[in-house]
Amino acid sequence: MSSDMPQVFGIFSVGIVLVFIAGLYCLIATSNLIRALIGLELLTKAVTLFIILTGYVTGRVALAQALAITLIVIEVVVIAVAVGVIVCVFRHNKSVDGKLLRNIKG
Amino acid sequence: MDINIILLIVLVISAIWTVMTPRLPRAAVGLGITSAVLTIIMFKLSSPLAAVFELSICAGLISAIFISIISLMPRITAQDRDIRQKEHFHKYGLLPVIIVAVAIALSQFHLPTNFNLPAQPVENDVRIILWNLRHLDLLGQIVILLAGAFGVAILFKERKNE
Structure with a gap:
């Protein structure tokens, strides 16, 4: 580990927390399903960067890259299926407002 | 900077x-x-x-x-757009x-500067790690991709009675 690693870890972890907060705020504040997906994407980006940063700091870049690639693949599948669900919701309700999803109350 | x-x-x-x-x-x-x-x-x-x-x-x-x-x-009307922008x-x-x-709060907080890290791994090539060590991840990725593809196909399928 070189001498600048703790500094790099400190700087990047602040940025990761801020991006995570932006994504979480978007997810909590909105009722639009597309915007909620965008918030989820921001959360995933913060986590991806944290995995890569941890790999860089610990010297296990290859393992971190393998995990990040797995995360990205799962992320794109989640987004594709969620977009399909949103299209179905739009066909039924003529809106993508999450507050209108009363018929799945349980 | x-x-x-x-x-x-x-x-x-x-x-x-x-x-x-x-x-x-x-x-x-x-x-x-x-x-x-x-x-x-x-x-x-x-x-x-x-x-x-x-x-x-x-x-x-x-x-x-x-x-x-x-x-x-x-598309939404210009009036609706103004109302939505304000909201x-x-x-x-x-x-x-x-x-x-x-x-500001995080810049005041000092992270520890000493990490007790384990020894460096012998292998640090992502291709070898991915194919030899994390091959179950690849299997999981393929399964999830197939599940996603089937999910999207079912969701976008036009129903006959529609």
């Missing part, structure tokens, strides 16, 4: 812009910009393969998916304040 700090500032600003902008196409573009900046940071953190994945899939494919679904939505800024106006407050 350090290049890492500049990149992080651009990353955070693009993330905030993505959340704050009232128009969804701009939010999708902001998400693409965030992904592109994240790619540069990944290159800086010596992870080129993950960076290429991030650029091609997140900045490219996911932005295209978002823009295509937004294009399916109906939007009212709803999201607190975010920059929270971000600045957290950034």
Whole structure:
């Protein structure tokens, strides 16, 4: 580990927390399903960067890259299926407002 | 100023812009910009393969998916748009304040400078790690991709009675 690693870890972890907060705020504040997906994407980006940063700091870049690639693949599948669900919701309700999803109350 | 700090500032600003902008196409573009900046940071953190994945899939494919679904939505009138913009800024106006407050609070907090790290691994080639050590991950990825493909096919399937 070189001498600048703790500094790099400190700087990047602040940025990761801020991006995570932006994504979480978007997810909590909105009722639009597309915007909620965008918030989820921001959360995933913060986590991806944290995995890569941890790999860089610990010297296990290859393992971190393998995990990040797995995360990205799962992320794109989640987004594709969620977009399909949103299209179905739009066909039924003529809106993508999450507050209108009363018929799945349980 | 350090290049890492500049990149992080651009990353955070693009993330905030993505959340704050009232128009969804701009939010999708902001998400693409965030992904592109994240790619540069990944290159800086010596992870080129993950960076290429991030650029091609997140900045490219996911932005295209978002823009295509937004294009399916109906247009709103100018009056509705003004009302929605006011509501939007009212709803999201607190975010920059929270971000600045957290950034100031975190800059006062000092992380430990001594990490007790385990010994360096013998193998540090991502291809060998991915194929030899994490092959179950690859199997899981294939299963999830197939599940996603079937899920999307079922969701987009036109029903006969419709």
